[in-house]
Amino acid sequence: MGVEIIFKITAVGILTAVVGQVLKQTGKEEIATFSTLSGLIIVLLMVLDLIGTLFDTVKNLFGF
């Protein structure tokens, strides 16, 4: 649970942007939008469990 998750998310973001651009150039607009959407969803899923652990720790810590 170190810093590598930040690098992973940035990498996924840049990759989706590149793939989107490439698809846009070759004229496949719909697939470009789908690829950017899926990249965003992948990143959201990555962050989801992090936010889950945050709320759990705060709940246990402060005795909610």
Place this chain on the structure above:
Amino acid sequence: MEIVKIIGIGIITILCVIIIKPIKPEIAIIVGVCGGILILSQIINYIFDIITTFTNIVEKTGLNVGLLKIVLKIVGIGYLTEFSANLCADSGNSSVGDKIIFAGKILILYISLPIVTNIIEIIMELLP
């Protein structure tokens, strides 16, 4: 020495946010959230130790443990509201953040109601 690690994480998060902001602004916000959570995960043990020492002190002096629970809950609510309000402010729409802060204040007031009634009862007993 942990502060150096925390500062390192903060700088790395800022750099990643700046790198990715022009390319994909929505992922920049998520990276910001991630950095915040990582920084918190570094200091959880210290918060836990602080809370255990406080509970020991309260138990020793025979104070009402319920009061400490309320205080801890208030601190937790304060931290969470501040975390999300700053997140909203970072992403540009600080109006949502202000609403979260307002709701947090109301919740804290609601939770501290027993203390207020407690004090008033004590005062009523003192008066003849």
